[in-house]
Amino acid sequence: MQTVFGFARADHRRVFAIALPMIISNIAAPLLGLVDTAIIGHLPNSVYLSSVAIGAMVVSFLYLLAVFLRMATTGAVAQAFGARDHAEQHQLFTHGLFTALLLGAIIIALSPFITSFSLWLVAPDPQLLGYASDYIQIRLWSAPAALTTLICLGVLLGRQDSRTAMWLVIITNLVNVILDLILIVGLDMNVRGAAYASLCAEWATAIVGFYWCRKTIGWEFSKARIVISKLRLFLQANGNIFVRSLTLQLCMAMMTGYAARYGTTIVAANAVLMQFLMLISLGLDGIAYAVEALAGEAKGKKRPEQVRYWCRITLLWSALFAIGYSLLFWLFGQHIIGLITDLSAVVNTAMTFLPWVVALPLLAHWSYWLDGVFIGLSWSKGMRDTMLLAAITGFIPLWWLSKPLENHGLWLALSGFLIMRAVYQTLWLLRRGRQIV
Template identity: 55%
Template structure:
């Protein structure tokens, strides 16, 4: 589950690492900003992966192949339609992004090139989310891992050819990711071919569409709020200059590395709890919750130790630009404590999806963003001197992750008390 979780983050990580070793930091800043906006767009649709995992796992536990096929059909159709809509809305997405971020003209030009190319693969990228959800829901983690290895092998080879070999820089990074996403979608649909009915038998069931749509709506709102916080870390930092944007982009890859492990555990608990829910087994639900909580804590401690001992080396692997390295090292301590503060939020996300508590997931996210992240961000920018303003962004993100874990724990306790009565 952990290894199969690295597809989308590694596309940006590989692009960042290769671009980060080119002689001008503007290339790294352009790819970082472009990848942030592209990821923001795609990750708003992460509800497709989450709800698909929950429904497929429930069908898997209940041994309902008809329900699994119904979920697959609805999810693929929704992914394809949303992907086409994103392609048509490319100019609007760019206009909205630049209205909010307001980068300098050169940075905007490079980032626009990257985004405009990447979004052509939107249908493939969203179908990949559905395929991943199906494989994880059926507990076929090895197939998901194989798909991930294929994705990143294509991306690495294409990056080397297009960026280094053909000297295409930002454009090459974008086309490499497009090639990786589209080829992965084709392979993924082949892997789930047993759940895809003949084309003439594809149809939408209104009652199920309403139920599935309600779950997707709740997780969409949750994803929108989460990606707003992630976007602020790169987008708002554009006000501090290209070097700070690049440094934050490098450090955000640390957060992606955290997600590889902690989200992998969350994916596992989604599948395990979903199957246990389909079987109607409260004993298994309690067992998986305890075991996954232990693994989440162990991984959080391991991440903090690794970042404390090797953080400087990881930064230098991602870039060799001296000014970016020095700036990133100033904010590295935030990444050392962040796994310990935030691992509960990853864990409870998996619990909530597995138990089908999507509305509560949405509400706890709203409280954490609007009640903690936004006030901390705005107040810190008013009170901190300009040279320390970026510390305010990292403080807001750290407290936000902590708040998510606390609010999710509190609600789950209330939910368990209601069930017991």
């Protein structure tokens, strides 16, 4: 048997059969915000860029907060897939759709309150308020679609069908790019054009994703039933991951929200650099998706040694990708910033903080990989507890003590937060490692 890095070549191929499509699609995923940022960034006034940055931060906070839907679905479907339980996969999709549509309707109903409260909390410059408010109000109408897409991605990834999941992301970005060019460049709709482009892209993706999942698992509306006992377990797992996601997004939102107190140029520079962070996290998550699906399937088959094997091989690739990301940002970071915006003040400010971005992949890849392990094994309580501990002992004290450093303090707090996440997750994994199945 041929081996590479001590693992069978065939097993490397299996990891990348899942990971590579998701790495490609997840690197493309930030284009939903990146294209908006890049096109708006080339308009003559930085007010547009700052407004989109704040508006997108609020909407992303909500939708990324709801990523618990994707995570809980992936782990549960992966285990049902390993056990070859088709009825359970059908039931999980039904419960996922019900939850996504209900939460989406609630977000739309609360959209005026969400908009006003979030902008009060962020307290941006008064000249940004109108544009940011328009962007948020428009984007929130896509809530049912965005949450449904998360369920579809969870089902597809749990079944190791990452190629189809990749196409969902590609569709989102193609629609968004085309409409950005039409609405922003062609019709001169600036911020509102960016919001409408993203809205249409999210609804198109949800419709296609539902159709594909329905065919994949043979889902039929006439056979769909809500089973209260199973729905309660599904919601319990989602609740734990919700707390985890809320904590994470509050820390991430500080990078844009609190930076607003340092001026519009800092906000714009952080918006540009956060695109790097999205590339880091979603690229590393490509490997994490592989361990979610493979470890979850092995758990469903009740094979703990196989779970550990997939954990080891995916950890190797997570580390290699982190090194690659750091080298890429070190060598080409300035060029990437220039592609996003040509506003000289924003470019110069972003370059000041670029070293933080260069270091982040090496600091963060541990926690992203461990998230994948926890999701595949359905350790939602561990995800919740370790995230809370990292925020309480990492982000909050570092941010408070480094406030005199202003924006450098925010990046320091983020780095410390990522390190503490990895520490607490590793301790949890070592403690629970013998209870995998």
